[in-house]
Amino acid sequence: MFHPSLFKGMNVVVTGAGRGIGLEVARLFLDCGAHVLLHAGRAPQGGKPDFLQAAIEEARAHLVYGDFLTDQGIADVLRRADSLFEQVDVLINNAGTMVGRFPAGELTDDQYETVVQLNQTSVVEITRALLPQLRRSTQGAIVNTVSISAITGGSTGSAIYSATKAFVATYSKALARELAPDGIRVNCVSPGTITTDFHERYSTPEKLEATRKSIPLQRLGTPEDCAPAYLFLASSVLSGYITGQVLEVNGGQLIC
Numbered sequence: 001m002f003h004p005s006l007f008k009g010m011n012v013v014v015t016g017a018g019r020g021i022g023l024e025v026a027r028l029f030l031d032c033g034a035h036v037l038l039h040a041g042r043a044p045q046g047g048k049p050d051f052l053q054a055a056i057e058e059a060r061a062h063l064v065y066g067d068f069l070t071d072q073g074i075a076d077v078l079r080r081a082d083s084l085f086e087q088v089d090v091l092i093n094n095a096g097t098m099v100g101r102f103p104a105g106e107l108t109d110d111q112y113e114t115v116v117q118l119n120q121t122s123v124v125e126i127t128r129a130l131l132p133q134l135r136r137s138t139q140g141a142i143v144n145t146v147s148i149s150a151i152t153g154g155s156t157g158s159a160i161y162s163a164t165k166a167f168v169a170t171y172s173k174a175l176a177r178e179l180a181p182d183g184i185r186v187n188c189v190s191p192g193t194i195t196t197d198f199h200e201r202y203s204t205p206e207k208l209e210a211t212r213k214s215i216p217l218q219r220l221g222t223p224e225d226c227a228p229a230y231l232f233l234a235s236s237v238l239s240g241y242i243t244g245q246v247l248e249v250n251g252g253q254l255i256c
């Protein structure tokens with residue numbers, strides 16, 4: 001799909017790469033020759049996919065686990081990035097989830113803080129900490145995962161989650177301007193409804209089918225539909241004049 005040496009020798013950090021969209025993004029970066037630090041929240045139950053096992057044996061893929069709801073989890077990931085990479089060329093802030101559906105009147109302080117810490121504060125903390133390594137790159141790029149719900153507001157019970165994604169989209173636009181003098185581009189990928197564990201947890205089959213019918217391309221998305229957008233935005237060869245943008249990947253679910 002992309003040239004196998006598009007990211008040859010480059011150092012890439014992908015958060016939330018334990019499964020779903022992040023794992024597929026990490027797979028494509030590895031296919032294109034990058035060294036990749038894959039972060040996941042928890043160690044997976046089963047074995048690793050073959051491509052990952054092979055890249056670990058080649059010392060091109062590295063795994064780190066850290067719960068972003070804890071200071072320790074974030075510190076562990078940053079320490080590992082620091083020890084592996086003097087320079088980071090690409091940072092993909094992708095870890096996140098809805099956590100639950102919380103009706104506005106019943107939302108507890110704890111639920112609110114959990115959703116904000118995971119989807120918003122951790123992005124700021126990881127980005128801030130890795131800026132020195134990103135500044136050492138001559139073609140630094142940050143790509144943040146947001147969501148279609150940042151624009152639409154999402155569905156019932158996802159107000160705070162949707163608002164955190166809007167925060168990250170706006171934060172990314174501000175950073176794009178601020179970091180341009182350092183040669184660092186900042187963009188977002190905004191997935192629509194993508195079939196990952198995310199929807200296994202937060203959407204019923206009936207809700208997903210109703211969504212599918214409403215999508216102009218008449219199907220839900222997959223991690224494979226999303227991942228190329230990240231590589232496009234991370235590559236200065238492919239998108240060197242693009243910064244501060246949000247790329248919607250949703251089969252036409254949102255056209256505006």
Ligand SMILES: NC(=O)c1ccc[n+]([C@@H]2O[C@H](COP(=O)([O-])OP(=O)(O)OC[C@H]3O[C@@H](n4cnc5c(N)ncnc54)[C@H](OP(=O)(O)O)[C@@H]3O)[C@@H](O)[C@H]2O)c1
Pocket residue numbers: 015016017018019020021022039040041042043066067068069094095096097098118145146147148190191192193194195196197198199
């Ligand atoms: N699927 C969709 O329709 C959709 C739509 C719009 C936006 N998004 C966004 O896309 C991103 C990836 O989602 P996905 O669909 O690929 O979901 P997923 O399959 O559930 O993957 C989520 C990733 O985030 C990690 N994560 C979750 N909680 C964490 C925590 N407390 N600390 C650290 N890491 C944590 C997970 O780690 P573990 O594997 O270890 O649990 C996993 O690697 C998220 O930011 C999500 O909000 C998804």
